[in-house]
Amino acid sequence: MVKTVTLRDAWSGEADCRNCSLRDTVLFAGLAERDFERIHDPIDQFTLRPGKTLYHAGDSGDFMFTVRSGACKLIQSLPDGSQRIVRLACRSDVLGLEAILGERYQHDAVALQVTEVCRFPARMVLDLGADNPVLHRELMARWQRALTAADAWLTELSTGSARQRVARLLLRLVRSGVCDQENSECHLFGREDMGAMIGVTTETTSRTVAEFRRQGLLVETVPNRFRLDIPKLRRIAEE
């Protein structure tokens, strides 16, 4: 586990894209053998520990990232200094799409959990995409997915009472790969982060979570690991 002075927490090695375990869900899913031959720059793979920053808003966007495991929050700062989480990036999501347009990063990207990412030059994606319609379509689909996520974030997590928002957030986590959706279990984020996602104070978030626990909607199995009562939470979520 090597400490570095750069944005990275630990270098995990060079990626072998041809044999990537996420090969069919990842941005490069449509690449053929001859495309891979054009990838000359090495693709680095990192592991970020919780709280570590992948990139800052305003940084020049030279790289794009694929999340291999874990989760990152995308943060936007408000004029008054407070922060709001506008999206999450989970397994197989792409971070830094804006880099392909030569723009600076629009958010701070910070790891919420232990997170593995692959880093590749935006320039490379631009070149590959110039004559690869499959990659191009994949890129558009990624943008559209992000846009849909942003809209849902607004309507689901920034609307309604605190109870509803927390319930919707919890439900969202179990079906977003952030959690173990098999047995409806979920490792919760810190109350401050949860609050920043749903636009509510830390205290209110804590109160609401505590209330859910008292009502049995949330049962702690392992420390900081909760089993959710999906049906009841869903009832709260919708009105």
Next chain:
Amino acid sequence: MVKTVTLRDAWSGEADCRNCSLRDTVLFAGLAERDFERIHDPIDQFTLRPGKTLYHAGDSGDFMFTVRSGACKLIQSLPDGSQRIVRLACRSDVLGLEAILGERYQHDAVALQVTEVCRFPARMVLDLGADNPVLHRELMARWQRALTAADAWLTELSTGSARQRVARLLLRLVRSGVCDQENSECHLFGREDMGAMIGVTTETTSRTVAEFRRQGLLVETVPNRFRLDIPKLRRIAEE
């Protein structure tokens, strides 16, 4: 002014894209002469009156639209039946980007003012884009713009007190082409629509606007046309 039974309010004619007055800001800005020769389907031009629906969420997305003048709201319905406006589309904005991916429309698109739009088949854009890198880049830029707008909508219009949100909304309108930004004048939307944009009830919106008027931050010049005190509103908006 012909009434029709379709989604359109009035057919205004066939567009002449080569000589479009928005030619250099529009999606097709990068098209060359030989590209235009490939446009066989006619591109229709409509005028929508306020309240008219351009398309509904869930409709099969066969067409995309460019807003030539006026403004449309993009509405998403909540599980409990209420509605939330997630974005505005103004002059030179593209509506229905998702259609290019073969997806159904994600929102209801409804005119807020008298609005002129051009309608063109999504299929056409897909074909043209297949071998036109400029159009491709333009498409990606549109998506990115929409995404940035969505993020700003969340952080600016769904965060903070009602006073702040209304102030930010007003400031946004003057610098978004919806209004006359020369002399800081602005035609306000209905209170219900404003409320749906900032996630606040109609009454609270009305109260806040009325209060701003009493304080002289908003002065009615022509009926339903207001001159804004930008500096003071900005002070309210930020903190």
Next chain:
DNA sequence: CGAGGCGTTGAATGGCCTCAACGATGGTGG
């Protein structure tokens, strides 16, 4: 062991929502 971070809880305040009423406006039909 002390310090700091985090989750929780309490008490008080205030802001927004809810329900309700009323005036102004504009369109419709008698």
Next chain:
DNA sequence: CCACCATCGTTGAGGCCATTCAACGCCTCG
């Protein structure tokens, strides 16, 4: 032409809910 109605903006009263400020226990880490 005018009475009528629907829509819209406004305002009031009351209550609830989230915020604010504060305190406390628990845990990890130095």
